Amino acid sequence: MKILLVGEYSRLHNSLKEGLTALGHDVIVVGTGDGFKQYGTDYSIAVKLFETYSLLRFVKRIVNKLTKFDLARTEKGYRFYRLLPLLKGYDHIQLINSDALETHPAFAQWLLKKLFEQNGTMSLLVCGDETPVIDYCLAEKFKYSILTPYLKDKSLKKQYAYSLKYTHKNHRELFNWLQRRAQSIITSDIDYVIPMQQTGYTAPLIPNPINTDTIKFIPLTITNKVVIFLGINRNSYVKKGIKYFEEALSIIQEKYPTNVEIIVTENIPYNEYIKLYDTAHIVLDQVFAYDQGYNALEAMAKGKVVFTGAEAEFTKHYNLTERVAVNALPDTDALVKELSYLIENPTEIITTAHRARAFIEKEHDYIKVAKKYLEVWGMN
Template sequence: MKILLVGEYSRLHNSLKEGLTALGHEVTIVGTGDHFKKYDTDYSIHPKYFSDYLLLRKAKNFIKKLTGYNLEEAEKGYRFKKLLPKLKGFDHIQLINSNAIETQPGFQIKLYKKLLQQNRQMSLLVCGDDTPIIGYCLNGNLKYSILTPYIEKRATAQYYNYSLKYLTPTYRKLFNWVKDNSVCLVTSDLDYEVPMKTQGYTTHFIPNPINTDLITYNQPEITDKIIIFLGINRMSYTKKGISFFEEALNMVRQKYKDKIEIIVTENIPYKEYIKLYDRAHILLDQVYGYDQGYNALEAMAKGKVVFTGAETEFTQHYNLTERVAVNALPDAEAIANELSFLIENPNEIKAISKRARSFIEQEHNYIKIAEKYIEAWKF
């Protein structure tokens, strides 16, 4: 089968492509590469003019401030439109988000219509910010979520502009159009499956695919200091609760200064990011989650002890009786206590590491996950 995957924010579509290719399918990815992360794509719609060139970037910002019109979004749509003659004859299209092309909603619907006219069918993957997810989080139905800082007035609406735009009439219309023209909706983890199911959507819950054939497991060897890694993405700093990690690190830094090494990076490309955390024993991922996102899962496959979402909903769903990751709460003292326990009990790092790799191999195998996608798409 010929399959087109539109959008890439976390390497999810690249891993899915690898699984589908292993099953004999022909797969093409179209996307921007997601800014500084620079994920691989077969066809790029990266807005190089209004993103890479300083003068044009300044002009874009000025025009956006003056009129509200986003030239960078327009360039993405234009680049996708130019690709349309090449995007024909696919048996299935999957959008990683209703806003997968990242252009103006009205223009995006026109592009999707043209795309569907020259291909067979389409599905929507819900694996990040989208209309029903943001609406559910904003209503305060969860004990915490990525919108908690906004709800508690610790972050402004301007900071959450990217997320809150999905509740505007044009983006609601975009989501509804995509939903109505998709053969199925897929969710990638419980942070999206729970809100979707609670709101009455029919979904296929398919965990993130992880290519363990490409990821080598490294049994933690603790001969000197325990290495803790924190990779900061400034664009999602508040949404991921990074300040709690920073505060927790300050608590343990002095207490265990002879026993630990702390590595902190900021806004670096994906390939550089994964190389830098290879030395680490512990990786600090995110706070406001119930399940693990792609970065956490990949680190777990490498054998890292990951502080991330691992709530009761997660352990119950997978029938886990022992920890495969550390549930990171929005509480710096609680995070510091968990770090202290691991620093004082390094054998627990080794135990969690082994369980994490085993869990990924069992529940996130990229070929088995690809088979689930094929079944959901109903070829």
């Protein structure tokens, strides 16, 4: 089968491609690479003109300042338009979300209509911000979510512009148009399946695919210091609750000055980022989550103890009786308590690391997950 995966924000589509390819399918990924993260794509629609040339960068800034019109999004749409003659004859298309083309909603709808007319069925993936998800978070149905900081402090609105755009009329219309056309809507974890199902959508959960062949388990040894890694993405700093980790690390550094080594990085491309925490025992991912995101899962596959979403809804869904990750709460004292326990009980780090890898192999293996996608698409 020929399959087209449109959009990439976390390497989900790349790993899914690897699983589908292993099963004998012909797969192409189209996307921007998501900025500094530089995820791989077969066909890129990343901005070039308005990033490469200083004059055009200046024009883009002036136009955006005066009119709020983003010429970079126009360029992404144009680059996708130029690719349309190459994107024909696919049996199935999957969009990473309703903003997969990262262009203006009306332009996206026009482009996607042309794409759909020359290909087979289409599915819509919900694995991050999306209209019903943001609506649900704004209604404060979760005890906490990525929107919790904004709900407590509306002055953060500018930092939540990306998430809040999904509630705007044009983005809402695009989502509604896509969900009507989609053969299926699929969610990737607990943070998305709950709001989708609670708002009336049939949206089965298929776990994120992790390539357990290329991401090797790294057996941990603790001889001297416990190494703690925090990778910061400034664009999601508030949404991921990074300030709680920073506050906790400050206390931990003072409490255990000779027992810990702390590594902090910022805005690192994916291929560098995934290697930087190889020496770490503990990886701090995010708070404000019920389930693990992609970075957390890859770290767990390597055998790291990850502080991330691991709420009761997650453990119930996977029938877990022992923890495979640390549920990171938006509470500095709680994080300090959990970190202190692990530092003082290093054998717990080792055992949790093994459980984490076993969990990934059981629930997130990329070939097993690819088969689940094919089943939902009706292509198995």
